[in-house]
């Protein structure tokens with residue numbers, strides 16, 4: 885299994901004597917589209933629902949999950965506002981090339 889964002893190999897959750905160590909987080913998502921279901925009755929309501937087209941599991945390693953930008957994307961996808969699959973790719977390695985300034 886690889887991280888969806890940075891592609892690093894993630895390990896299964898390992899259990900230790902003190903507890904367990906999580907190496908990745910899993911988001912069940914997929915490509916969705918709005919569908920409409922019209923009640924055949926004359927005064928029936930039209931139901932709107934998100935139809936899941938391609939189920940997909942998004943794996944986020946702990947490093948990417950700590951990235952606020954990636955966390956925001958995951959939240960947006962979870963809320964259904966913006967699909968993480970439709971957004972531009974996040975380069976998680978950016979933080980490695982330009983470390984934030986360290987002001988005491």
Ligand SMILES: [Zn+2]
Nearest residue numbers: 887890945948
């Ligand atoms: Zn990652």
